[in-house]
Amino acid sequence: xxxxxxxxxxxxxxxVLRFRLGIIILVLVIILVINFLSPENFFSWKDNFVSKNIxxxxxxxxxxxxxxxxxxxxxxxxxxVPTGMVADTGVAEVIQNCGACHSLDLVKQNKATKEGxxxxxxxxxQTQKLWDLGAQEEIILKYLAKNYGPENSxxxxxxxxxxxYKL
Amino acid sequence: xxxxxPSRRKxxxxxxxxxxxxxxxxxxxxxxxxxxxxxxxxxxxxxDGEFVPGKSKELIVLGSQPWNAETPPHLLxxxxxxxxxxxxxxxxxxxxxxDLENWTLTIDGESVNKEKTFSLKELYTNFKxxxxxxxxxxxxxxxxxFNPSASGQQxxxxxxxxxxxxxxxLKDVLNAVGIKDDAVYIGYYGADLHLSKDPTKVVIxxxxxxxxxxxxxxxxxxxxxxxxxxxxxxxxxxxxCGGWPASVSGKxxxxxxxxxxxxxxxxxGEQSYRMPxxxxxxxxxxxxxxxxIIGSMPVKSLITFPKTGALITKGNSLIxxxxxxxxxxxxxxxxxxxxxxxxxxxxxxxDAVNRFAWQRWTAKIDLPEKGYYEVWAKATDSNGKSQPxxxxxxxxxxxxxxxxxxxxxxxx
Numbered sequence: 001x002x003x004x005x006x007x008x009x010x011x012x013x014x015x016v017l018r019f020r021l022g023i024i025i026l027v028l029v030i031i032l033v034i035n036f037l038s039p040e041n042f043f044s045w046k047d048n049f050v051s052k053n054i055x056x057x058x059x060x061x062x063x064x065x066x067x068x069x070x071x072x073x074x075x076x077x078x079x080x081v082p083t084g085m086v087a088d089t090g091v092a093e094v095i096q097n098c099g100a101c102h103s104l105d106l107v108k109q110n111k112a113t114k115e116g117x118x119x120x121x122x123x124x125x126q127t128q129k130l131w132d133l134g135a136q137e138e139i140i141l142k143y144l145a146k147n148y149g150p151e152n153s154x155x156x157x158x159x160x161x162x163x164x165y166k167l
Numbered sequence: 168x169x170x171x172x173p174s175r176r177k178x179x180x181x182x183x184x185x186x187x188x189x190x191x192x193x194x195x196x197x198x199x200x201x202x203x204x205x206x207x208x209x210x211x212x213x214x215d216g217e218f219v220p221g222k223s224k225e226l227i228v229l230g231s232q233p234w235n236a237e238t239p240p241h242l243l244x245x246x247x248x249x250x251x252x253x254x255x256x257x258x259x260x261x262x263x264x265x266d267l268e269n270w271t272l273t274i275d276g277e278s279v280n281k282e283k284t285f286s287l288k289e290l291y292t293n294f295k296x297x298x299x300x301x302x303x304x305x306x307x308x309x310x311x312x313f314n315p316s317a318s319g320q321q322x323x324x325x326x327x328x329x330x331x332x333x334x335x336x337l338k339d340v341l342n343a344v345g346i347k348d349d350a351v352y353i354g355y356y357g358a359d360l361h362l363s364k365d366p367t368k369v370v371i372x373x374x375x376x377x378x379x380x381x382x383x384x385x386x387x388x389x390x391x392x393x394x395x396x397x398x399x400x401x402x403x404x405x406x407x408c409g410g411w412p413a414s415v416s417g418k419x420x421x422x423x424x425x426x427x428x429x430x431x432x433x434x435x436g437e438q439s440y441r442m443p444x445x446x447x448x449x450x451x452x453x454x455x456x457x458x459x460i461i462g463s464m465p466v467k468s469l470i471t472f473p474k475t476g477a478l479i480t481k482g483n484s485l486i487x488x489x490x491x492x493x494x495x496x497x498x499x500x501x502x503x504x505x506x507x508x509x510x511x512x513x514x515x516x517x518d519a520v521n522r523f524a525w526q527r528w529t530a531k532i533d534l535p536e537k538g539y540y541e542v543w544a545k546a547t548d549s550n551g552k553s554q555p556x557x558x559x560x561x562x563x564x565x566x567x568x569x570x571x572x573x574x575x576x577x578x579x
Contacts, residue, residue, distance in 0.1 A: 045291040048333075049267050049395050049403045101362045105230035109311075109321040120318060129363035153314040155557045159475065159541065159575045167477040167485075 068104070070095045084108060090143025093136045101128070107148065114145035221397050223251040229320050233257035233362060234399060237308075238325035240572065241474035243490070246527065247300060248328035250392050255399045256305045256326060258434070259359040259370030262419050265403055272387070272404060274340065276424035278350035285340070287403060290387060294335035294343075299384050299409075300524035302329040302492045306412030306440050306461055309568025312558050315450045317565025324469065324572060329490065329525045332407045333390030337423075338381040346377075346425050353380045354430030355406055355417030372432025373440065375408055375415050377425070379462075384409055384523050387420065409523025410463050410494040412440050412566075435460070442562050449561035463494030466554055467569040468501055468528065468546035475574035485532045485576065490525035491516070491546035500547045501528035505540045508556050514544075534578040543571045 004012070068082045070092040080087045083095055083104045098107055112120070118141055124130035133140060218224045219236045226236040236255045243252070267287055275282040285293075305326035310317050337353075354374035361368035379385065386407045389395060396402045401418030408416050414434065424430070434440060441458035468491035479485055491498040497519060502511035514530040534540055547553045554571050 045288045046267055048291060049287060049389055101232070103230035103232040105228070106320070109229060110318060111316040112318065116318070129361075129365060129368070150315055153312070153316075155314070156312070156570065159573055162476045162575045164476045164478055164577065165474070167473050167479055 067099050068095055086147040088143055088147055090139045093140050094143055097131075097133060097136065097140065101130070107144070111148055111150050112144070113150055114141050116150070117141050117144040117148075219255050219399055221251070221399055222253075222255060223249075226252065226255070227323070227325065229322070233259055234261065235320050237322055238328060239474075240324050240469050240471055240574075242471075243325065243328060243469060244471035244488070246329070247392060248330050250330070250394065250397050250400075253303075253328040253330055253391075253397070253400055254305065254326045256320070256413060257359070257399070259361050260364070261398060262358040262360070265398075267403060270403060270421075272340075272420060273422045274344045274425065275422065276354075277427040278347045278425040279341075280345035280347065283344045287389070290335060290340070290404075291389070294339045296333060297336060297383075297386065298331055298333040298390070299386070299521045300329055300519075301332050301384060301386075301407055301409040302327065302490075302523055302525045303407070303409065303413045303416060304328075304464060304467070304492070306414060306464065306566045307564070309570065310565035312568055312570065313561055313565040314558070315561075317561075317563060319565060326413075327467075327469070327492075329492075330391050331393065332386055332388040333393070334386040334388030334404075334407070336383060337385045337387055337406070338383075340387060341381070341425065344425075347427075349427045350377045350425050351428055352376055352426040352430040354424045354426055354432045354435070355420055356422035356424070356432070357401075357405075357417050358419040358421050369433040371414065371417075371434045372430070373412075373414050373417065373435055374424075374426075374430040374432065375411060376429075379408065379411065382408075384521070410496075412461050412464065414440055429460070438564050440566070441564070442566055446560050447562065451561075451563075453563060461566060463496070465559075465567055465569040466493040466496070466498070466546050466548035466552055467491065468498075468544045468554065469572050470542060470544050470574050473574070473576070475576075477574075477576045479534060479576060479578045481537065481578060485534065485542075486529065487532055487542055487544075487574075488527065488529040489544055489572070491528055491544075492523075492525040493546065493548035496548040496550060497522075498526045498528075498546050499549050499551070501526075501530075502545050502547075503530045503532065504543045504545070505532055505534065507541065508543060511545065534576070537578050540576050540578070541573045542576060543573050545571050 074081050075087040078087050080091055080095065083099065085091050085095065085104055085108065094107065095104065098104060121130065121133065121137065219226055219228060219234050222236065225242060226238055229235040229237065234255050234257045238252050238254050270287050271284050272290060273282065273284045305322060307319055308322045308326035309324065310319055311321040311323045352374055354372050356369065356372050359370045360366065361370050387404060388407045389404050391400065396405060404420045405418045406416045406420055437455050438458050440461050442461055443453050444457055444459050447453055468489055470487055470489040472488045487503060491501050498516060501514040501516055503514055504511045512530055512532070514528040517527040519526050532542065543556065545554045554569050556571050558568055558570050
């Protein structure tokens with residue numbers, strides 16, 4: 001067989017390159033045509049609404065809030081453990097009425113006088129469908145004002161609960 | 168072990184979940200059909216056993232019904248707040264069903280030419296997409312520091328974040344629908360459910376003046392940090408309107424009304440998201456008519472590095488850094504003090520990548536001797552207004568506390 005001279009080698013290499021380039025262009029054209037005809041096959045609008053991050057993928061999950069049922073057995077060291085509320089006269093009424101709709105964390109965070117707590121109850125009755133508390137209202141108000149009453153924090157508190165660490 | 172087939176899920180009955188709930192003694196979230204690979208028994212290891220679904224366990228949970236949680240300031244150090252670290256502020260119950268094919272947004276109200284409803288696909292395909300880094304902050308961020316105590320979620324510092332939001336401009340959609348010259352305000356409606364579970368009760372429906380709604384950066388967003396929005400933050404579609412109380416950026420968006428008067432939706436009236444028109448004495452009782460709606464939020468900053476409590480060895484400088492933002496305005500300067508405000512050092516300040524993005528500030532500090540120090544950061548806005556060092560004007564609902572952020576450090 002005749003040995004290829006340099007010119008033949010170059011021609012051969014160029015032909016191979018042209019062939020490969022042709023294939024690439026062909027593939028690109030096919031992709032573009034399909035994409036033009038039906039863009040969703042490639043870039044679905046929905047992809048942008050579907051999370052790629054497991055932390056945000058909760059679409060199949062359900063959130064179930066379970067109101068806590070009061071039981072004296074749950075009281076330890078003066079605290080109703082499941083809710084963290086101070087165990088004092090009225091805690092059962094607060095847990096049963098307030099905890100029926102919202103987390104008791106919302107109660108624990110707040111501090112107010114008896115009048116202040118009364119205002120919140122009236123607001124909830126006027127706007128949030130809270131029911132008439134009847135004779136329990138006075139018990140609830142006394143409990144809240146005593147255990148979650150106002151404190152004077154001044155114009156600005158010292159920094160508290162600092163966890164020191166070596167930087 | 169992961170299961171490639173998403174339709175095959177491990178079914179767990181409600182009874183099993185209730186039993187599990189009793190077992191760990193706390194109220195948390197349960198999936199009727201939790202994807203395989205998620206370890207239920209791993210849950211009690213998360214400290215109090217209570218964390219917000221889909222969010223970092225490092226968020227500080229204020230409550231679970233409704234879900235509210237804030238970010239510890241040192242976790243807000245990245246330029247763009249990671250999705251699982253953005254605070255959660257809910258007034259009602261998060262929607263449980265998300266049917267993307269049938270999710271629609273209706274534009275209606277007195278001031279539209281003709282009511283129009285868009286599918287998510289139409290919004291996505293018919294309008295130009297934009298992305299901006301936008302700071303969102305709850306108007307009640309910092310409420311915990313007011314004295315006398317103000318009613319509501321007791322936010323400390325972290326009801327704020329700056330994410331990359333992607334979507335379409337609200338103005339493009341409103342212009343496509345056609346709005347009348349008498350348009351004054353927009354008001355949103357979302358798919359969340361009232362705590363009383365009454366489907367006819369609106370949880371929250373706020374909005375902004377039409378001028379604010381028509382700004383370039385006011386987005387109908389489906390994207391956050393290059394993926395979809397976490398459910399807790401408004402999936403699959405929400406309003407993002409920077410510089411104003413985060414409550415104007417409605418979540419789980421289904422409807423926007425273009426109003427010919429100031430929007431009168433839920434939590435627009437009485438004292439909600441409103442400030443007294445004049446300075447008031449702490450604890451004063453103010454009539455509703457003396458309040459006005461909060462607009463642009465005041466100048467504020469956070470120290471995001473180091474975390475409070477740093478012990479520094481003698482001879483080492485301390486690099487402190489953080490972010491600053493100022494509602495509709497920009498930041499002109501940030502200063503830090505290590506002597507309780509006696510002297511202030513000017514920080515390096517970086518321009519915002521776009522309007523409403525928070526601005527990075529950095530300073531190098533040398534602590535002169537052994538002892539306890541507080542680093543205070545004070546930002547100044549483009550109108551020359553600065554953050555107060557003590558708690559600003561008391562108001563009944565505890566809004567707009569923009570007092571200097573303080574961290575504690577010691578030189579050993």
